[in-house]
Amino acid sequence: DKADIGVTGLAVMGRNLARNFAHHGYVVAVHNRTEERTNQFMDDYRDEGSFLPSGSVQDFVASLNRPRKAIIMVKAGGPTDAVIEELAAHMEPGDMIIDGGNANFADTRRREAALKERGLLFVGSGISGGEEGALNGPSIMPGGDAEAYKTLGPLLEDISAKVDGTPCCVHVGPDGAGHFVKMVHNGIEYADMQLIAESYDLLRQAQGLAPAEIADVFREWNQGELESYLIEITAEVLGHVDAETGKPFVDVVVDQAEQKGTGRWTVQSALDLGVPVTGIAEAVFSRALSGHPEQRAAARALAGPNGTAAHANLVEDVRRALYASKIVAYAQGFDQMVAASEEYGWDIDLGAMATIWRGGCIIRARFLDRIREAYDADRRLPTLLVDPTFAEALTAAQDSWRRVVATAATIGVPTPGFSSALAYYDALRRDRLPASLVQGLRDFFGAHTYRRVDRDGSFHTDWSADRSESPA
Ligand code: NDP
Numbered sequence: 001d002k003a004d005i006g007v008t009g010l011a012v013m014g015r016n017l018a019r020n021f022a023h024h025g026y027v028v029a030v031h032n033r034t035e036e037r038t039n040q041f042m043d044d045y046r047d048e049g050s051f052l053p054s055g056s057v058q059d060f061v062a063s064l065n066r067p068r069k070a071i072i073m074v075k076a077g078g079p080t081d082a083v084i085e086e087l088a089a090h091m092e093p094g095d096m097i098i099d100g101g102n103a104n105f106a107d108t109r110r111r112e113a114a115l116k117e118r119g120l121l122f123v124g125s126g127i128s129g130g131e132e133g134a135l136n137g138p139s140i141m142p143g144g145d146a147e148a149y150k151t152l153g154p155l156l157e158d159i160s161a162k163v164d165g166t167p168c169c170v171h172v173g174p175d176g177a178g179h180f181v182k183m184v185h186n187g188i189e190y191a192d193m194q195l196i197a198e199s200y201d202l203l204r205q206a207q208g209l210a211p212a213e214i215a216d217v218f219r220e221w222n223q224g225e226l227e228s229y230l231i232e233i234t235a236e237v238l239g240h241v242d243a244e245t246g247k248p249f250v251d252v253v254v255d256q257a258e259q260k261g262t263g264r265w266t267v268q269s270a271l272d273l274g275v276p277v278t279g280i281a282e283a284v285f286s287r288a289l290s291g292h293p294e295q296r297a298a299a300r301a302l303a304g305p306n307g308t309a310a311h312a313n314l315v316e317d318v319r320r321a322l323y324a325s326k327i328v329a330y331a332q333g334f335d336q337m338v339a340a341s342e343e344y345g346w347d348i349d350l351g352a353m354a355t356i357w358r359g360g361c362i363i364r365a366r367f368l369d370r371i372r373e374a375y376d377a378d379r380r381l382p383t384l385l386v387d388p389t390f391a392e393a394l395t396a397a398q399d400s401w402r403r404v405v406a407t408a409a410t411i412g413v414p415t416p417g418f419s420s421a422l423a424y425y426d427a428l429r430r431d432r433l434p435a436s437l438v439q440g441l442r443d444f445f446g447a448h449t450y451r452r453v454d455r456d457g458s459f460h461t462d463w464s465a466d467r468s469e470s471p472a
Contacts, residue, residue: 002065003029003052005155007073008083009101010037013127014073015045016134017100020159022049029053031060033074033083057083061090067121068095069152076101084111084122093119096148100127104265105176105183109344112144112175121148124175126182128361129161137161139361140169141185141353143178161360168356173346180269180340181353184333187266187280189230189362190259191329194283194417196234199322200250202404205413207314211248215239221319225393226326228365257287266336273339278424279329282416309410311403320400325421327394330371331384332424351375385428394425 006029007018014032018041021028027050032038035055042053054060061068068091072083080101087097097120099108108124115122126141127134140160142149149171160169172178196218203209203217215238222231240249263284270277289296311317334350341348354371357363374387384390405422408415427433442448449458449472458472 001027003027003050003063004065004069005029006031006060006064006068006070008032008057008060008070008087009072009074010041011073012131013100013134014071015041016131017071017073017127017138017159018051019045019048020135020137021155022051024158025049026155026158027052029060029063029070031055031057057086058090061087064095066092066095067151068092069098069155070096071098071100073100076103077107080107081111084115088115088118088120091120094121096121096123096152098123098125098142098152099179100125102126102182102186102260102262103179105180105269108143108176108179116145121145123148123152124179125156126172126178126185128182128185128357128363130362133161133360137168137360139185139356139359139364141172141178141181141356142169143172143174143176143180145174146171160356161364163355163359166355166358168358168360170349170352170356172353173341173348174344175346176344177341177346177348180344180346181337181348183262183265183269184336185357185361185363186262187277187283187336188330188333190263190266190283190287191279191333191417192228192230192326192363194279194286195322195325195329195421196230197286198408198413198415198417199318200234200238202318202408202413202415203315206309206311206407206411211238211250212241217315221322224319225367226319226323226365228367229362230365256291256293258291259284259287263287266333269340270336273336273343275332275336275339276424277332277336278420279325279332279417282420286414286416305410305412307410309407311407314404314407317400317404320397321404321418324394324397324401324425325418326367327385327390328421328424329417330367331390334371334384349375351379383428385425398425 004026005021007014008031010030010032018028018030029052030038030041031054038053052063054063070087072080074080074083080099084097103124112122123142123144127138129138137160140156142156157167157169160167172181200214203214215235218231218235242249242252245252267281267284337348351372354368358368370389374381374384381387401422405419439450443450443460444463447460449460451458459469460472461467461469
């Protein structure tokens with residue numbers, strides 16, 4: 001008998017995904033470049049279900065039922081291309097290659113087009129939830145041909161997380177749509193974590209709370225509208241004490257945040273699409289700033305504020321600022337999906353994205369139900385901020401939000417996430433923006449022309465002569 005599905009790449013993600021399929025009753029072919037890992041896998045997990053191990057790619061492909069479905073869980077980039085090539089060489093038209101790694105969506109578009117030429121179906125699929133999710137139910141964001149999803153979808157939905165009985169897996173759209181959405185998911189995750197970090201910093205610097213006390217604050221916040229996986233694990237990490245020194249764990253960790261690239265990709269794509277994802281960008285830049293110890297050491301001598309700020313109810317104000325800034329960061333991420341969907345012809349269903357992020361993935365949160373409801377009520381919402389529920393939440397939060405940003409500036413605690421989110425909110429609200437002055441300057445030095453509020457067409461003022469205006 002042959003396998004229903006195969007997994008090649010048996011590191012932590014692939015291994016757990018293979019076990020997840022087996023736990024759901026599927027026969028799973030398993031393969032890894034270094035055979036030792038496959039043998040280890042069989043030693044450890046053979047009793048958990050039906051596995052068909054192979055030592056070569058050829059045998060692995062041959063062990064799959066047609067149409068073949070092979071999931072690649074190897075390092076993104078070159079290794080993924082190499083494995084695709086090896087699999088494709090042994091496959092037949094109608095077979096499917098699924099890349100579950102963190103591929104760049106542009107690579108996925110390229111790979112999908114190339115394999116289509118050869119009659120193979122390529123599904124670039126975002127998988128979120130880390131090793132725990134892969135084993136017990138991740139959030140899955142498959143792109144690619146709708147035909148492929150018909151046969152593959154039911155298997156993926158089966159092993160995905162479920163919220164209220166709904167699978168956290170849906171066909172996102174053609175070619176790179178799945179990996180794009182996974183990328184934005186990760187970008188939002190960066191923003192979320194930055195806002196959480198700023199909240200912690202303020203509670204510690206402005207309120208003088210100890211990490212263990214802040215852990216309690218987060219635990220309490222997790223009972224309300226902020227309820228989410230990231231808030232939950234923040235309480236865990238802040239409450240953790242280093243066994244060796246007896247100090248709070250956060251105080252023994254080097255304060256330089258690393259990144260593997262999906263946040264940077266999100267911002268790069270947003271720049272290309274012209275979508276202001278300030279929350280994600282500030283998060284990426286904050287990590288970059290943290291990673292320059294020489295500059296930070298040199299700058300330590302720079303002057304800081306002398307003042308202190310009396311701030312009543314700071315904890316509650318920070319909670320509200322966090323919620324409001326989070327709404328902004330998500331709204332921006334969803335805007336980016338709208339823009340990409342138009343640019344690449346993907347027709348992404350935003351409500352469905354909120355739905356599949358409710359469980360399994362790192363940004364899973366109660367909050368995503370509100371986003372789903374917002375898009376259910378109005379598919380063409382110009383921005384999440386104006387959905388009545390979110391508009392009301394922002395109204396309720398804005399005084400706190402402004403006080404928090406003011407306090408942070410007064411005492412010199414950097415809050416780029418909170419501050420930029422508030423600036424975005426205020427800019428979007430404005431009747432008139434100073435962009436009109438920017439247009440005037442551009443016309444002055446570069447004859448770049450401008451449009452008028454009272455007439456159609458483009459105009460240029462002859463700045464160097466009599467300053468008369470003419471149609472451009
Ligand atoms: P790694 O990214 O650490 O990759 C290790 C695997 O890749 C091993 O099986 C290794 O085989 C294989 N590999 C590397 N180079 C090649 C090559 N040239 N040819 C064939 N196989 C190769 O594994 P993870 O499980 O951490 O992640 C897998 C994918 O899932 C990655 O794309 C990652 O970005 C993504 N992902 C990871 C998450 C996580 O939490 N870790 C979450 C979501 C997605 P060998 O044993 O022979 O070295």
